[in-house]
Amino acid sequence: MSNFITEHVDQLSNQEKSSPDFSLSMSAKLLKLSPKVFIELLYRNKFIFKRSKETAWESYQNILDREILCHRVINIKHSTGIVVPHLQVRVTLKGLTYFKNRFCS
DSSP states (O other), X not given: OHHHHHHHHHTSOHHXXXXXXXXXXXXXXXXXXXXXXXXHHHHHTTSEEOSSTTSOOEEOHHHHHTTSEEEEEEEEEXXXXXXXXXXXXXXXXXXXXXXXXXXXX
16 A cells, blocks of 8 residues: 555655645545545544534544644535635545554554
8 A cells, every 4th residue: 555655645746745635535545445434434433523414524633633634625616606615634644554554454
């Protein structure tokens, strides 16, 4: 797994290398888990939560402080042309290593 991740990270520019992060779905694939199973593991182990069923996943502050997960604001353009910012939980490289050791060993 680490070779696969390293190959992709090495192709990033210097600015992007400073803090590479991955979507929950991509992280699940890198860990050889289904996205549904990975997200359920994160939720049950108190890494992520939702304020309501309609909102996006968020990470707890202690997890953000440990740099396992991070938040990124992404802009979504609706069919009406309106661009709306949304918060997205992302997994850091440190987080991928942590989850590999915790959930995949």
